Amino acid sequence: MISSVRGTVLSASGTSVVVEVGGVGLRVGVTPQLALTATPGTTLQLFTTLIVREDDLSLFGFAELEELEVFDLLRSVTGVGPKSAQGVLATLTPSQVAHAVADDDDAPFRRVSGIGPKTAKLIVLSLAGKLDVRAAAPTVTAASSTSADVLTALVGLGWSEKEAQAAIDSVVADRGPDVAVAVPLLLRAALGHLGPQKSLGARA
Numbered sequence: 001m002i003s004s005v006r007g008t009v010l011s012a013s014g015t016s017v018v019v020e021v022g023g024v025g026l027r028v029g030v031t032p033q034l035a036l037t038a039t040p041g042t043t044l045q046l047f048t049t050l051i052v053r054e055d056d057l058s059l060f061g062f063a064e065l066e067e068l069e070v071f072d073l074l075r076s077v078t079g080v081g082p083k084s085a086q087g088v089l090a091t092l093t094p095s096q097v098a099h100a101v102a103d104d105d106d107a108p109f110r111r112v113s114g115i116g117p118k119t120a121k122l123i124v125l126s127l128a129g130k131l132d133v134r135a136a137a138p139t140v141t142a143a144s145s146t147s148a149d150v151l152t153a154l155v156g157l158g159w160s161e162k163e164a165q166a167a168i169d170s171v172v173a174d175r176g177p178d179v180a181v182a183v184p185l186l187l188r189a190a191l192g193h194l195g196p197q198k199s200l201g202a203r204a
Contacts, residue, residue, distance in 0.1 A: 001049070001050055002048050002049075002050045002059060003047070003048060003049075004045065004046060004047050004048055005019050005021050005026055005028065005045070005046050005048055005059075005061065006019075006021070006043065006044070006045040006046075007019040007020045007021040007022075007026075007043065007044065008020045008041065008042070008043055008044075009038045009039060009040050009041065009042050009043075009044050010025050010040060011040055012035045012036075012038035012039075012040065013035060014032065014035060015029055015030060015031065015032055015035060015086065016028060016029050016030060016035065017030055017034070017035055017038045017044065017061075019044055019046070026059060027059065028046055028048060028059045028060065028061040029058060029059065029060040029061070029082070029083075029086060030046070030060070030061055030062070030086075031062075031086060031089055031090040031184075031188075032090055033090060033153075033184045033187045033188050033191065034061075034062070034063055034184050036153045036156070036157075036187065037149070037153070037183045037184050037187070045063075046061030046062060046063065047061065047062050047063075047064070047065045047067070047068040048060060048061040048062075048068070049068060049071070049072060051082055058082060060082055060086060062089070063184060064094075066094045067089055067094055069094075070088075070089065070094045070097055070098075070131070071085050071086065071089060073127055073130055073131070074088055074089075074097075074123065074127075076126065077119070077122055077123050077126040077127065078122060078126070079118075079119045079122060080115075080119060080123065083114065084112070084114045084115055084119075087112045087113055087114055087115070088109065088112050088115065088123075090112075090188070090191075091108070091111065091112050091188075091191070091192065092108055092109075092112075092192070093185070093188065093189075094131075096108065096192075097127075097131065098131035098132060100124070101123070101124050101127045101128055101130075101131055102128075102131070104124055104128075105124070106120040106121045106123065106124045107120075109123050109124070111195075146183055146186055147168050147172075147186070149183045150164075150168055150183060150186045150187045150190055151164050151165060151168060153183075153187055154167065154168075154187070154190060154191075154194070157191075159194060163194065164190070164194075167190040167193045167194050168186070168190050170193055171186065171189045171190050171193055
C-alpha cells in the first residue's frame with residue numbers, strides 16, 4: 001500500500017498530477033482544485049491510497065489526511081466509486097461532509113456530478129455516526145498572494161474576474177481575513193460559493 005508520496009511535480013492537469021519519486025513518475029488522481037495549484041518543479045506531498053482492480057492500479061492523493069479518511073469512508077458506500085468520492089471532496093470539505101451527514105441533509109451530495117438522489121441519501125445513512133462534526137470548518141485568508149492565485153484559477157475555469165473576485169470577497173467576509181490557509185482551501189470555498197454545477201460546466 002502506498003500511503004503517501006513526496007516529490008517534484010512534473011505535470012498537472014484536469015484531475016491528476018505526475019509526481020517524480022525516486023526517478024519514477026507517479027500519476028496521482030487529485031481534485032481539480034489541487035491540480036490547479038500544483039506547479040511543475042515544486043515539491044508536493046500527498047496522502048494517498050492505491051486502489052487495485054483487476055485491470056487497473058489507480059493512486060489517489062490528498063493534501064490533508066482528513067480528506068483521505070473521508071474519501072475512504074465515501075468509497076465504502078454502495079454505488080460510490082473513487083471518482084465519485086473524489087467529486088464529493090472537490091465540492092465539499094471534510095467538515096461540510098460531516099455536518100451534512102449529522103444534519104441528515106443529502107442536498108449537498110446531490111449537487112455533486114455523478115451522485116444521484118438515491119446515492120446521496122445512502123451516503124447520509126451509511127456515514128451516520130462515522131464522522132467527527134466537532135472539527136472546525138476551514139477558514140480562509142485575505143492575504144493578497146493567496147487571493148490573487150485563487151482569482152487566476154477561477155478566471156481560468158471560466159468565470160469573469162468580477163464574479164471570481166466577488167466570490168473570494170464573500171468567502172473572506174464570511175470566514176474571517178486573519179487566518180492564513182493553503183490556496184486549495186480558499187479555492188474550494190470560492191467554488192462552493194459560485195456553485196458546483198456552474199463550475200463543472202465551466203471546466204467542460
